[in-house]
Amino acid sequence: MIDVYMWTTTNSRRATIGLEEAGLEYTAHPVNIQEGEQKTPEHTARNPYQKVPAIIDSDGPGGKPITVFESGAILLYAAEKTGTLYGKDARDRVEVQKWFALHLSGSLPILGALRQNPPMLAGAQRICKVIDGHLADHEFFAPDFSIADLAFYPRIANWAEDSLPLTDYPNIVRWRDQVGARPAVQRGWAQPKI
Template sequence: MTDLSAFSITRKWPARHPDRIQLYSLPTPNGVKVSIALEELGLPYEPHLVSFETNDQTSPEFLSLNPNNKIPAILDPNGPGGQPLALFESGAILVYLADKAGRLMPTDGAARYETLQWLMWQMGGLGPMFGQLGFFHKFAGKDFEDKRPRDRYVAESKRLLAVLEQRLAGRAWVMGDAYTIADIAIFPWVRNLIGFYGAGDLVEFGQFTEVRRVLDAFVARPAVQRGLTVPGPR
């Protein structure tokens, strides 16, 4: 049996199945990217809930794996060269898992880099902008009398949705016929924007018919439906 005792994170979250990928996460848009990918790829994994309510993400055990104190993070007991690999940042984890399984990422050079391009677009633009809009619309930001910060993020979110709308015209998925980690990165954030954040009317989501079409196809996938609930309550 694989021994993960050298990783102090396993003291707070013991591994019942140390031969499986250990996932430390929460069902947020970034968190479910990894659980959805794991479900799509069929890789054996064991999920652990990192509760923000009890500040698990700032515990010494979690920081030993991810010094940036953000979810998700993974510990793969069978990493490169057969050695355990600890990894954080959802985009990096998606690339790693796709490469490990040989799926959800084109092997052709040009298509591979184009997929990474859209992954980076989500990481650097779509996610941060939608997150800021969610703060100013749903959470503490809604109490600010000055609506210029909110309106800034509304405008940028609409611009990004327009970019995605144009990209999806005539395509089944971001990369065409192939479903990839680019879709897994992007659409949990789109779902969150109009669902949890309740900002659909604010960004006039009804005009983005191609985005809606692909979002519906995304959430209809059985692996996506399973991944959206991982990890469940303790």
């Protein structure tokens, strides 16, 4: 069994949509970050950075419990554990890795910062142009639906249109609606139940 410690945030839901898409069972436990619950000793033992999400898999490698923090690492863990969402061969895996890395190191920090920091608009437009151009002739980031899509989706699913209207990026909108229609994504997005 996998226990997920999370709140109603995009980073947290990245973990649950990944577990859902990988077909892994889990129980979601709310950690109310508005009440400081991420700073308790119990949660600090799960994530020394005192953030959500974190997971504990009682059946980790070697049959022993394992703790994973960082939503990107949780996506990788779910993909590795199930052999899903990570490309069907070495060439496809490189496609997944490129876009997964770009999202973690570029798209998410840049678009996340834009909301509080409007001068980052040029950088946000630049990354959105690259992503929109790729999605113009690719259904998903890699040849098949993968953790590269799951890494980026929560940021765009919860996008504030007034920061940067997505109307200028029709392929991102098409992709967002397609990913958002997946039942597993919808189930993961509905967590935690509070």
